[in-house]
Amino acid sequence: DGGITQSPKYLFRKEGQNVTLSCEQNLNHDAMYWYRQDPGQGLRLIYYSQIVNDFQKGDIAEGYSVSREKKESFPLTVTSAQKNPTAFYLCASSSGFRGASNEKLFFGSGTQLSVL
Amino acid sequence: KQEVTQIPAALSVPEGENLVLNCSFTDSAIYNLQWFRQDPGKGLTSLLLIQSSQREQTSGRLNASLDKSSGRSTLYIAASQPGDSATYLCAVRVGISSGSARQLTFGSGTQLTVLP
Numbered sequence: 001d002g003g004i005t006q007s008p009k010y011l012f013r014k015e016g017q018n019v020t021l022s023c024e025q026n027l028n029h030d031a032m033y034w035y036r037q038d039p040g041q042g043l044r045l046i047y048y049s050q051i052v053n054d055f056q057k058g059d060i061a062e063g064y065s066v067s068r069e070k071k072e073s074f075p076l077t078v079t080s081a082q083k084n085p086t087a088f089y090l091c092a093s094s095s096g097f098r099g100a101s102n103e104k105l106f107f108g109s110g111t112q113l114s115v116l
Numbered sequence: 117k118q119e120v121t122q123i124p125a126a127l128s129v130p131e132g133e134n135l136v137l138n139c140s141f142t143d144s145a146i147y148n149l150q151w152f153r154q155d156p157g158k159g160l161t162s163l164l165l166i167q168s169s170q171r172e173q174t175s176g177r178l179n180a181s182l183d184k185s186s187g188r189s190t191l192y193i194a195a196s197q198p199g200d201s202a203t204y205l206c207a208v209r210v211g212i213s214s215g216s217a218r219q220l221t222f223g224s225g226t227q228l229t230v231l232p
Contacts, residue, residue: 005169042205042222043160056143069142090159096212102167105207107159 001029006091006108010116014076016042021076021111024043032074033092033105036060043090078113086115107108118143118210122223129196130231137191137226139206144184145221147209151180151191154203154225163204164191197228203227 003024003088013019029052035043045058049068063082068074074093078085080091119142129135139149148167151162164173164180166189172181179192191202205225 004159026178040125043207045220050173088157092160102148102165103209104162104165105160106162107152109159110157112157 004093004106004108006089006111008111009109011111011113013113014116016080018077018079019113020115021078021089021091023074023076023108024072025091025093025106025108026072027093027106028071029093029095029106030071031093031094032068034064034066034074034076035090035092037088037090037110041093044107046076047088057074085113088112117135117209118146118219120206120208120221120223121224122192122204122206124226125224126227126229127228128229128231131132131196131198133196133230134192134194135228137193137204137228139189139191139208139223141187141189141221142206143208143210144187145210146184147180149209150207151178151189152205152207154205156202161207181185196228198230198232201228201230 007022033048034046044060046064047058047066049055052071054099055066055068065077089111092105094103094105121140150165151163153163166173166182177194182189188213203225207222210219
């Protein structure tokens with residue numbers, strides 16, 4: 001089945017530690033995204049990538065880093081510079097065809113990150 | 117800057133009732149609007165996407181309408197069931213520029229509970 005796989009489902013971070021969240025897709029989508037969701041709030045864009053080896057900052061990129069070495073993979077690293085990392089992190093992908101008004105966003109099942 | 121609002125934040129209805137969820141946006145120059153469902157601790161599942169040239173979309177018991185001039189969309193759920201209990205989010209896409217990912221704005225969602 002085609003889809004987006006996020007791992008782990010739950011992750012705990014210690015003070016000063018960097019942690020990496022995995023996101024893999026087999027939908028052959030060009031575009032991938034990382035969103036952060038806090039309780040009672042909408043999703044906020046952290047980083048996005050329209051194509052392999054290219055990515056752009058979203059609205060809340062500080063304290064996060066990404067890479068896009070393969071089309072299928074878009075890992076997110078939460079660095080020690082992110083002082084309030086506790087949140088639900090969602091990875092998404094889309095076909096990335098610019099100008100397609102029917103372009104849909106597909107989501108993974110999320111990773112809950114908590115600070116110890 | 118586009119702002120998306122969903123009111124109410126929470127809604128409880130008895131099983132079998134027809135209901136309407138609301139989504140309003142401040143910039144009427146949208147490209148499309150997408151409705152999602154989110155179950156607790158899970159990712160988002162796309163329900164319906166309405167292109168800017170369309171007035172409504174239907175899928176089973178769900179009907180989404182779009183009125184760009186008034187900046188409003190509604191999601192109508194017919195004959196509600198306990199399995200419909202979830203948080204429903206709308207997201208608006210503005211423009212088709214190269215930074216289009218930054219143009220997707222989410223509402224904070226309406227948490228729906230259908231009581232048996």
